[in-house]
Amino acid sequence: DGGITQSPKYLFRKEGQNVTLSCEQNLNHDAMYWYRQDPGQGLRLIYYSQIVNDFQKGDIAEGYSVSREKKESFPLTVTSAQKNPTAFYLCASSTLVADTQYFGPGTRLTVL
Amino acid sequence: AQSVTQLDSQVPVFEEAPVELRCNYSSSVSVYLFWYVQYPNQGLQLLLKYLSGSTLVESINGFEAEFNKSQTSFHLRKPSVHISDTAEYFCAVSEEGGSEKLVFGKGTKLTVNP
Numbered sequence: 403d404g405g406i407t408q409s410p411k412y413l414f415r416k417e418g419q420n421v422t423l424s425c426e427q428n429l430n431h432d433a434m435y436w437y438r439q440d441p442g443q444g445l446r447l448i449y450y451s452q453i454v455n456d457f458q459k460g461d462i463a464e465g466y467s468v469s470r471e472k473k474e475s476f477p478l479t480v481t482s483a484q485k486n487p488t489a490f491y492l493c494a495s496s497t498l499v500a501d502t503q504y505f506g507p508g509t510r511l512t513v514l
Numbered sequence: 515a516q517s518v519t520q521l522d523s524q525v526p527v528f529e530e531a532p533v534e535l536r537c538n539y540s541s542s543v544s545v546y547l548f549w550y551v552q553y554p555n556q557g558l559q560l561l562l563k564y565l566s567g568s569t570l571v572e573s574i575n576g577f578e579a580e581f582n583k584s585q586t587s588f589h590l591r592k593p594s595v596h597i598s599d600t601a602e603y604f605c606a607v608s609e610e611g612g613s614e615k616l617v618f619g620k621g622t623k624l625t626v627n628p
Contacts, residue, residue: 433615435615442620444604444618444619444620445558445604445618450615490555492557492558494557494558499608499612499614499615500546500608500609500611500612501546501608502548502560502563503558503616505550505557505558506557508555508557
């Protein structure tokens with residue numbers, strides 16, 4: 403069953419802690435993306451990667467970091483430098499950068 | 515660079531009424547166009563897309579969108595909505611065959627009332 407998985411679905415952390423969100427895909431897609439979604443603000447791109455071992459900053463990369471060591475995996479770390487990390491985080495992938503993106507179910511992060 | 519404008523942030527309608535969600539884009543080259551739907555607390559799902567060919571594209575659940583190059587629009591329509599269509603809808607654009615990622619609009623929240 404092909405698709406994108408994100409885990410966990412809900413995540414609670416204390417302020418000042420780093421946290422890593424998982425994103426895995428078995429669609430054999432080259433490109434992967436991380437978005438942040440806040441009410442009324444649509445999707446904002448954090449980072450994206452077009453190929454293994456390479457990634458680019460999106461519009462709101464400050465306070466976040468990523469790695470792309472395997473084609474299937476693109477984990478996102480929310481660091482303590484991110485001022486307001488509470489949000490809904492979405493991972494996506496596509497065959498080519500300009501092609502259809504397929505989304506995971508999302509992770510809702512709440513920082514207490 | 516492309517941009518997308520979704521003109522309405524919220525659209526309330528009654529069940530069985532028709533609906534149109536508006537999307538305009540800006541681009542200097544040929545484009546691919548997409549509509550995605552997001553139900554509460556879920557990821558986005560592709561609803562329909564225009565890549566080339568017929569300017570009218572349809573989804574399996576009764577939505578359709580028409581690519582209008584002269585008006586740079588890709589409005590989403592449904593002749594009769596159901597309560598279950600309540601969701602947020604996102605329009606997106608990318609360059610045909612290009613190397614730039616999709617650009618998303620800010621979304622339109624459709625609420626279908628009984």
